[in-house]
Amino acid sequence: MKQIKYLFIFLGMALFAACSDSDVGGLTGDANQANFSATIGELQTRVTNNSWDAGDAIGIYAINAGNPLSDATIFDEKSNVKYTTTGDGTFTPVGAPINFPETGELDFVSYYPYNAAITDFKYTIDVSSQSNLAAIDLLYSDNAKGESKDINDVDLDFNHALSKLVFSVELASDIASLEGLTASINDIIVDGEFALTDGTVAIGTTKKNITPNVSVAADNQSAMATAIVVPGQNLQAIEIVFTLGERRFVWTPNAQQLDPSMKYVYNLILTLDSSGMPSIVPIKATISDWVDGYIGEDYVDLLPEREQGELITIDELLALYANSGQDTWTITNPSQLKAVVTSDRVASNSTSPKNGYMQDEAGGVLAFRVDEEWHEFDMGDEITIDLADAVLSKYGGATQLGFSTARAKVGDTDIVIEPQTLTIEEILDGYYDATLVKIENVQFEKYENLTYFSEGDKSITDRILIDTSGNTIILGTSINATFKDEFLPKGKGDIVGIMSVFFGKWQLNIRNLDDVQMSDDESTRFAPPSLVTDIESAIISKEAGSQSIVVASNVEWTATTTASWLSVNPASGNNDATITLSATANDAKEARIAEVTITAPNNDNLPPIVVTITQRGTNDGTKDNPYTTAEATSFQGEKGVWVQGYIVGSIVNNKYVFSADGATNTNIIIANNADETDQNNVVPVQLPAGALRNELNLQANTDMYKVEVIIKGDLDAYFGTAGLRNAKEYELVTTEP
Structure with a gap:
């Protein structure tokens, strides 16, 4: 199936002349058809991949603009209108389409997957079956507001409404294979209600055991278990069980409240403890926006009494760890460590009550994390730790010692460590x-x-x-x-x-x-070093003239430019000043660009400031003197101007495709060079529905690839970069590539 991030929903415009809503005008015809593009929020993907599958259906509510979703605010009885896709990114209504009014604006609320049995705008959640994750991956969009027939393209931005659990499982050396691995998440709440009015989840009360999707790698050395669950519950109330043959690996995570639209990834190792019993070693947990923040988990084990060994220092312990060559190293030789706790568990400035820091008599320092849910080691306590079966590991680049509180004894207290x-x-x-x-x-x-x-x-x-x-x-x-x-x-x-x-x-x-x-x-308070300017860029006329830059500073600074047509005065200073830039006339057709770099040579903490100066040429954006694509980038904000360039591709699923193959029909990209393949040197052009799209899009007109054109539109951001939107007219400059 073709991968998509953007999908296009065509809401047909019926040829009606009026509607029942008093605050909007009559309905328009097909000539004003609206194009709805939808994304599944930035950096967020579907549970399977970032594709929409054939048969996927969404429900859409049309609301009189500025009102909350309710029976009274639904426009033209367009409530929970079903749209489906064949998988190519185009959504079509199953029944009557949503029609824009001739006058007035609409807001849109939409969700996936479609459910005909919506009551009081509440979506019933049931995640008890995990066999088809896409079918329970509830998505929600309420960003499209104030839309009308005057704007052809409307963006629907979907976000995940539930929570996602991912368990990444690896093997320790004492287990040969994960073949046949199964998993269960026990005693977890599986029901709830999602309010389409405000996008909130009300968790239910039904607890069940669910079976997550388990995928074992071809080499049977790793596996992934994935589940979509109801947010609002805490992971410490559930039990995770992996079954491998006759062995059951049971683990309960630390306290972790599940939030909507978040993904929780746990890296686990299946191993056997010293008695041969199955154990799970949680190495690391990651929370992300379905951007990453981390929490840590370590091995929890009940150990028998062991032989006590010699006392070693923290530095000696760290040297042994380095020599082991392992990221996670279990200490096997009997030894002890004595150190003073430097952290304050009472003030609790830590992400977990399991964590702490210590320093020994030799000055060595180390982070620690206990196996239990918390520890009671106070700041100033001197603790002696039996290191047998303690674990040294890396977490976020830092070394930490994991041990059971049963292996640590407190001696002296209230010892003061000087910083x-x-x-x-x-x-x-x-x-x-x-x-x-x-x-x-x-x-x-x-x-x-x-x-x-x-x-x-x-x-x-x-x-x-x-x-x-x-x-x-x-x-x-x-x-x-x-x-x-x-x-x-x-x-x-x-x-x-x-x-x-x-x-x-x-x-x-x-x-x-x-x-x-x-x-x-x-x-x-003192005044720290400072260097700022009042502008980051400026556009000046083609005639000889000047531009000022106001510098606010309390340090020595210098200002330079490599452009021969631009002079800088003064070129240096010690405090606040106004720099005057003097430009000669530009008689060329194209605009020219110079950079003025202002630096603090004696202060490395102040980054250079680069001010971009663009001087216009004789090109003025008219049909006779169209802008180049480089000028179009510089003159963003201008409306109704002409831009000249070669059609070199289109943007598909947020990727620049420099070819006619696999092109979309909603946009093209143009460049000064017909063979351009650098996305930094192109301008994306929005193609509104109509004749211009029909004649220029590369999906239907592969012969337009590398053809030179001039296009009239508005210079405005498109796909997050300098673009040309609302293209209205075009003419061919060349008829063949």
Whole structure:
């Protein structure tokens, strides 16, 4: 089946003259047919792939614009109108189509898969059967608002309404094959209602065991189990069971609330414990928008008493881990580790109560994560850990030690570990994961009316600390932190915290508010290095003239350009200034472009500012002097202008196709060069329904490939880039490629 991301729904326009709704005019005819394009939200795909299958059906509600979905606001009785597709991206009505009014506007609410038995605008959810995931992958769209017959193209943006669970299963060395693997998700709620009026899910009460889709790789060494489930429930209330032959691998995830339109991916390893019993090792869990945030899971095991070994340091332990050559290494030799807890479980500035940090007497530092649901190790506790069967692993680039609290004993308490004083620059240039540090003379970059944690974030809020040199570092606060609702200090001062790294991103984590030794007096704030301009680009006339750039700065700066037709004055400064750019006349047909680069040579933390200057040529966008595609890119916003270029392809499923083969009929791309294959050098052209589309689209007119044309339309963004929309007229410049 042809892969699609964009699909086109043609809502036929009946030749009626009037309708019953008092606030809109009569209905238009087929000449004003509307074209509806629908996407399944950016970075989101169907459960199977990003294709629509033959027979897929959606329901559409037409609403008088500006009103909520209700019986009273339905336009022309167009409620739950069924549209289906053959799989080629075109949707057609099963019965009477939705007709636009002659005057007035409509909003649209739509959903997938179609259900004729919709009552009170509520969609009944039932995910008890997972045999056909596409059939239960509820999608919802309510973005199309204020649409009318005057705008031919209407976008429907669908989003997933339920939650998706994915279990990626791998084998440990003690299991030979996953052939015959089955899975079950037990005691999970399978019903609910989805309100089409506002896109919310009301979870039901029926609990069942469901069978997710299991796909085993050809080599039987890995497998994937996938399920679509009802959001609003917590994973800690369910049980995951994998069955391999006569062995049952049972696992209950940590607490994790399921949110709509989110995907939860767990990487699991099936293994046998030391007694030969089946065990599941959760390595990593990923939450994404069906963009990625991560949570961690480690092996939970009840261990018998073991022989205690010699005491080793954290650095010695890390050296053994490095020499093992393994990403996940289980310690087999009897040994012990003694260290002081540096994190504060009471203030809870962590994504999980399982997590913590420690430092030993030799100064070695390490993150830890207990097997149980939480630990009770307080800041300042000295703990001795029996390392037999403890696990060292990498998580987001950081090393962490996993162990059972039953293997750790608390000795002395209230031991104070002094932080290491470092600058932001030293921290970012070195490697200080799990290190307790102190940074002096910093302030929050933004602070007004801001608390440590923002309620709009899912688990962690990043705030930016800045020093007098302009170096910055992230301060992270968890949703679990007891101080999350406290306001940020307004002034400058010192701050203490534990450094952590996550896939190359460094952040400082304060343990409690005692770590923040900063003034709340705004007058103590310093002015960090700054370099900004009032414009990023400018268009100047073809005649000789000037353009000003206002520079706001408190550092030394320089301004340069490589264009011989443009001069810069002054070319340097120390503070605020106005730069005057002087351009000679441009007698050429095409516009010319220059870049003015403004840099702070003595401050690497301030990135260069590039101001683009476009000087018009004699081309003015008229039919006699059409713009080139390069000029069309520069002069976005102009209406009713002519652009000249070669037809070099079209955009299909958000991909640039430089060919007539596999083309769509709704757009073309044009370029200055007939052999162009770089998408940065083309302009996408929207082809509204009608004669122009019929005559120019490459799907029906392959002979138009590489033909030179001039097209009249509006220079406006299309497919997220500089484009030509609402094409109205065209003429051929060449008749053959």
